[in-house]
Amino acid sequence: MSRDPDDSGIVPILLKQAESGDEQGPPVLRDVVGPAARHLSDAELAELKAELVAVAWEVVLDLLHSAVREMEAALFEQVSARLREELPEIVDKALRNHLRT
Numbered sequence: 001m002s003r004d005p006d007d008s009g010i011v012p013i014l015l016k017q018a019e020s021g022d023e024q025g026p027p028v029l030r031d032v033v034g035p036a037a038r039h040l041s042d043a044e045l046a047e048l049k050a051e052l053v054a055v056a057w058e059v060v061l062d063l064l065h066s067a068v069r070e071m072e073a074a075l076f077e078q079v080s081a082r083l084r085e086e087l088p089e090i091v092d093k094a095l096r097n098h099l100r101t
Helices: 042-100
Strands: 010-015 028-033
Touching: none
Parallel strands: none
Antiparallel strands: 010 028
């Protein structure tokens, strides 16, 4: 994100206007001077990048592991259900073939 060269570090914030009595007025924008952005050296930028990548990679790995566990559980349920349905027929065919010979 590039900064505007005319940017003075002033950040508008929303304040409630103080009124006497029960009546409240509309919010008022006022300029507040904030700290100027610090420019990072190439080494600091590289270090920050490496740290962000490391933290993001941990999150990605955690999400991948969760997704694999969920897929594994779903696949296990599908295979179990199919075997539960087909196993009696498989056993029946095996018994018939065995008894015929």
